[in-house]
Amino acid sequence: MRSLLVIHPHSEHVSGEAHAVSLRQAGPEQLLESNGYLTLPCRDESEIKQLIHGADAAVLNIPVGTISAWSTKLEQAKAIPLLWWCSAESALSSTEFCEANVPVDGILTPSMAVHELNWALHFSAKRFFERQHWLSERKQLTARLEERKWIDMAKGILGEVNGIPEAEAYDLLRKKAMNERKRIVDVAISIVKAQQMLKA
Known part of the structure; x- marks a missing residue:
């Protein structure tokens, strides 16, 4: 530095x-x-x-x-x-x-003094990288929680429409994502949004 x-x-x-x-x-x-x-x-x-x-x-x-x-x-x-x-x-x-x-x-x-200054800058750099790592982990965790929310809502919709339990609804969601070559969360979002449009 x-x-x-x-x-x-x-x-x-x-x-x-x-x-x-x-x-x-x-x-x-x-x-x-x-x-x-x-x-x-x-x-x-x-x-x-x-x-x-x-x-x-x-x-x-x-x-x-x-x-x-x-x-x-x-x-x-x-x-x-x-x-x-x-x-x-x-x-x-x-x-x-x-x-x-x-x-x-x-x-x-x-x-x-010079050695105090050098050490303060050294430890500040380490603290910065730890803070950045923590912020990155927090962002990833928040994104995962958001994805989980969409998947759970989609499972609920599929279960209600098809009259099947949540485990089967999740399998159906996963199969649909594989067939469409999409991430499961993207398919879940499209299902939830389609259902919201139908209710509007």
């Missing part, structure tokens, strides 16, 4: 260049760059798409309450590890959100 996208709150009161200079002096860039990391400052969501492709992770120099919104925007462009920059200011402005469920993989602080 060498290249880090650094998200800053946008300030309307100073020019973009002056704001970037002040953030570089006070923000995570100073710590990261002095330890050999490349930083890509981002002050506006319109910059995300052009900057995120060169980033290995994102450092969020924002209050905790705004992390979820930024996380969603970043995720739409590219899934990368998210780290929160916990400075005295951001910690103070985040106290009311301490119970919030925010999708961060790690925390960086201004006082970190």
Whole structure:
């Protein structure tokens, strides 16, 4: 992990260049760059798409309450590890959100030494991959439950129409799927939708 996208709150009161200079002096860039990391400052969501492709992770120099919104925007462009920059200011402005469920993989602080920074980034990358794996498993499980729902409804319809028990209705559904060379869930969905149209 060498290249880090650094998200800053946008300030309307100073020019973009002056704001970037002040953030570089006070923000995570100073710590990261002095330890050999490349930083890509981002002050506006319109910059995300052009900057995120060169980033290995994102450092969020924002209050905790705004992390979820930024996380969603970043995720739409590219899934990368998210780290929160916990400075005295951001910690103070985040106290009311301490119970919030925010999708961060790690925390960086201004006082970190180089080895602490390296370990924080290393463990954040591991946490990110675990989080992505869990989200993928959750998505698959939700899809399976949805498929099961359609299959159960189709079994009920076939059982009622043909006057047969559920086990036979399932065999009929499976046979129909094999004959049509379709997935059983696709056949189930077509049966349920056909029955819903007939009832309408």
